[in-house]
Structure formats: C-alpha cells, structure tokens
Amino acid sequence: MRSVPNDRPATPVHRLAYVDGLRALAALWVAVHHAIETSEPTAALAIPVVGPVLASLFFGQFPVMVFLMLSGFCLYYPYVRKRPSRPEFTTGYRAYLVRRAKRIAPPYLWAGAFCLAMAAIPALQVGRWGKVVGPIDTGTVVSHLLFFHNLVPRYASKIDYPMWSIGLEWQLYLLFPLLMWAFNRVGGVVTMLATLAVAAAIRGTYHRIPEPMSSVLRDGPFSYLEIFAAGMLVATLIVRRVTVAPRWLLWAAVVVGLGLVRFGSGNGLVHDLATSAAAFSILLLAAEAGTGASRTLSTPWLVSLGVFSYSLYLVHAPLLHLGWLALSGLHLSSDAIFGVLVVIGMPAIVLISYGFHCLFERPFMRVAPAAPASTARAVAE
Numbered sequence: 001m002r003s004v005p006n007d008r009p010a011t012p013v014h015r016l017a018y019v020d021g022l023r024a025l026a027a028l029w030v031a032v033h034h035a036i037e038t039s040e041p042t043a044a045l046a047i048p049v050v051g052p053v054l055a056s057l058f059f060g061q062f063p064v065m066v067f068l069m070l071s072g073f074c075l076y077y078p079y080v081r082k083r084p085s086r087p088e089f090t091t092g093y094r095a096y097l098v099r100r101a102k103r104i105a106p107p108y109l110w111a112g113a114f115c116l117a118m119a120a121i122p123a124l125q126v127g128r129w130g131k132v133v134g135p136i137d138t139g140t141v142v143s144h145l146l147f148f149h150n151l152v153p154r155y156a157s158k159i160d161y162p163m164w165s166i167g168l169e170w171q172l173y174l175l176f177p178l179l180m181w182a183f184n185r186v187g188g189v190v191t192m193l194a195t196l197a198v199a200a201a202i203r204g205t206y207h208r209i210p211e212p213m214s215s216v217l218r219d220g221p222f223s224y225l226e227i228f229a230a231g232m233l234v235a236t237l238i239v240r241r242v243t244v245a246p247r248w249l250l251w252a253a254v255v256v257g258l259g260l261v262r263f264g265s266g267n268g269l270v271h272d273l274a275t276s277a278a279a280f281s282i283l284l285l286a287a288e289a290g291t292g293a294s295r296t297l298s299t300p301w302l303v304s305l306g307v308f309s310y311s312l313y314l315v316h317a318p319l320l321h322l323g324w325l326a327l328s329g330l331h332l333s334s335d336a337i338f339g340v341l342v343v344i345g346m347p348a349i350v351l352i353s354y355g356f357h358c359l360f361e362r363p364f365m366r367v368a369p370a371a372p373a374s375t376a377r378a379v380a381e
Contacts, residue, residue: 016077018286020306021297022279023070026063027309030162031316031349032342033060038128038324039338062261064165065227065275067313071169072231073283075176076183080239089180100173104310107361108166111314112144115160118318127328129321132157147171151216162317164219171221172228179229188233195226196273203269230276238287247291250281257281305350308357312349315356319349 036057045051079087091099118124119136140158143149150156150167157164182191199222206218217223237244244250257278264271285293305312323345327337 015307017303018283018294018297019070019074020304020309021299021302022066022282022286022306023309024302024306025297026066026070027305027312027316028346029057029063030060030313031320031346033057033063034162034317034320035341035346036338038320039334039341041335041338043333043335044338056262059261059266061267061271062275065224065272066279067165068169068172068224068227069231069234069276069279069283071172072176072179072228073235074231075173076180076232077235077239079180080236084236084239086184087180088184089177093177096177097173100170102364104166104170106364107311107314107356108163110360111311111318111356112159112163114315115318116141118321119159124321124325127321127324129318129324132161133159143167150219152212153215153219156219160314160317162313166314168219168221168224172225175221175225176228179225179232183232183236188229188236192226192229192233195222195229199223199226199272200269224272227272227276230280234280234283237284244284247285250285253281254278254285308354308361311357311361312353315353316349319352320345323348 036054037060041054044054076087079089089096115133116136119134124130125134136158139152140149140155143152143155144159144163144167147167147170149158150164150171156167179191179195182194186194202217202223206214209217221228236242245253257274257276260274261271261278264274282293282297285291286297288294320341323341324337327340332340
C-alpha cells in the first residue's frame with residue numbers, strides 16, 4: 001500500500017455523488033428483486049440465456065450488504081476526514097443515538113403505519129404479501145418499535161419485509177463507537193479481521209446453539225460487523241489517499257465478487273464477503289475522479305434517486321403488492337405482470353417514494369451540498 005501524508009486540514013464536507021449512485025443501484029435492485037419474487041415469470045425464466053439472466057434478480061441479499069457497508073463508510077467518513085491520523089468520537093453517545101434515530105425512525109415509522117393499515121384490510125392479505133407479512137400481533141409491533149425484530153424469526157419479515165435490515169442497521173449504529181475505538185487502538189485492518197473472525201465463528205456454530213440465542217447470533221450485528229467495518233476501512237483509505245492495488249486488480253475483485261454472488265448460494269458468509277470485496281473495490285475505484293466507475297455512479301439521475309433511496313427501500317414492497325393485486329384482477333399471466341411491474345410499476349413506485357421522502361424523510365435529513373466535480377473527498381449523510 002502507498003499513502004500520501006494526511007496532516008492536511010479538513011475541507012468542507014459535501015455529499016459524495018458516487019455514494020448516492022451506488023445506493024440508488026442497490027435500492028433499485030432490491031425493488032426489482034421483490035418484483036420478480038412477487039410475480040414469478042415462469043415462461044421468461046425458462047428461456048435459454050434470458051432465463052438465467054432474469055434469475056439473477058432472485059439474489060436480493062447482496063444489495064443489503066452494500067447498504068451496510070455504505071452505512072459504515074458514511075458514518076466514519078466525517079470523523080476520519082476531520083482528523084485523518086486519529087479520528088475521535090467527539091459526539092456524546094446519547095446525542096449520537098438521538099441523531100441517528102431522527103434520521104432513520106420517522107420514515108420507518110410512517111412506512112410501518114401504512115403497512116399496518118394495509119394489514120387491517122383482509123382482502124389485501126393474499127399472494128406473497130399475505131404469506132410473509134401477516135398475521136401481526138402485539139409482539140410484532142413492539143419488536144419493530146424497539147428495532148430488535150430482525151433477531152426474532154417470527155417477527156423479522158412482518159409488517160414490511162424489507163424492514164428486517166433496519167433493525168440490523170440500528171444495532172450496528174450502537175456498536176459504531178466501539179469500532180471507532182478499535183480502529184484507533186489496533187488499526188482498521190486488524191479490527192476488520194477481528195470482526196471477520198467473530199462472524200466466521202458465529203456462522204460456523206450458531207446451529208449448535210439453542211434458540212433464541214441462535215437467532216440472535218445468526219441474524220444480529222456480530223454476524224455482519226465485518227461488512228460495516230469494511231465500509232469504515234475504505235473510508236480511511238480514501239481519505240488518506242492510500243493506493244491499495246492497481247485499477248485492473250480492483251476491477252477483477254468486482255467481477256470475481258459478483259460472480260461468486262451469482263453462482264453461490266445467495267446467502268452465507270462467502271456471499272457476504274464476496275459482496276464486500278466487490279463493493280469495497282467499487283468505492284475505491286469511484287473515489288478517483290474521472291474514472292469510469294466515478295462517472296457512471298455520478299450519473300445525475302442515479303445521484304438524485306440515491307438521495308431518497310431509503311424511502312424507496314421502505315415503501316416499495318407494499319406498493320409492489322398493491323400493483324400485483326390490481327394486475328392479478330385483470331387475469332394476466334405471471335410474465336405479463338412482471339413486465340408491467342417493472343416497466344410501468346417501477347417508475348410509479350419511484351415517484352411515490354419521492355413524495356414519501358419529501359413528506360417523511362427529507363425534513364429530518366441534514367442534506368449536505370453536492371461535491372464539486374473535481375473532488376471525490378465528500379460524504380453523504
């Protein structure tokens with residue numbers, strides 16, 4: 001690795017265009033993934049070449065791993081940018097948690113309220129939505145309000161099934177100051193390797209541990225802490241201008257990582273590490289202004305969508321279900337339903353998500369200005 005001296009004063013913090021672009025792609029993939037799961041276009045999936053390409057959309061966990069890495073990146077970047085040699089957690093823990101809660105809770109709670117209203121209408125409890133989301137009891141609501149629903153299998157997918165990752169994200173927020181301390185004490189690489197060892201130990205032993213502890217370990221933050229830490233590490237490398245590898249090798253890591261995701265099980269530690277390697281490499285590539293990765297991820301429409309990707313993530317599933325229900329009443333084939341959901345439904349969902357963002361998310365955001373085109377040293381909240 002080669003680094004440049006990093007004792008320069010911090011420059012003003014801006015939004016990173018390429019981070020918003022990557023976030024937008026991840027959110028769109030999740031939405032289309034749920035569209036194909038909802039409709040199951042059997043005829044299209046049976047077509048040679050086309051079918052395997054479409055089947056790639058069934059892999060929906062890897063973009064969530066990208067979100068977790070971006071969370072670590074975006075939380076740590078302002079600290080390491082302010083003091084590259086030794087970032088400090090100067091905010092009080094309580095104030096930090098209040099700020100994070102204000103950022104993620106309002107749209108989360110409003111989306112949950114919308115889904116609870118849907119749950120009160122029996123006619124809507126059909127199809128995949130009815131099987132996954134309901135029934136909803138008091139324990140389900142309480143677990144979501146306290147952000148621990150992902151730790152209890154019978155609650156994790158209720159109300160709004162993409163919300164399982166929001167509980168996980170909150171739990172990673174709780175551990176962020178501890179990771180910062182570890183980064184300062186033993187370094188980012190050692191910290192990430194330690195979190196990886198913990199994750200590997202959990203994944204290898206959880207099935208021998210009685211419930212409910214087994215689910216808490218398997219689905220909780222310690223199984224994913226290495227991904228969050230990887231985001232923090234890549235933020236450090238970018239700020240300190242460390243050259244990790246030549247660009248061709250980073251692109252090879254992207255291709256190999258995504259290949260392992262596509263031809264793997266779609267879950268598990270290897271899947272998560274492959275995703276992490278690919279996202280890690282993409283961030284390093286995009287951080288260099290003028291590169292193909294930077295230009296692609298900084299495409300204006302992607303950047304704009306990335307700003308409200310959290311709202312899109314929260315509300316796309318119930319909207320997809322309503323669209324599927326309306327199309328099912330027309331007695332269309334599953335392939336036709338999938339086509340309409342993607343071509344017509346997805347743009348409509350994006351527009352509705354933007355409206356939701358304006359009402360329930362943007363008032364609670366601290367939106368930094370966009371970074372100048374000439375710099376990649378910025379961050380997105």
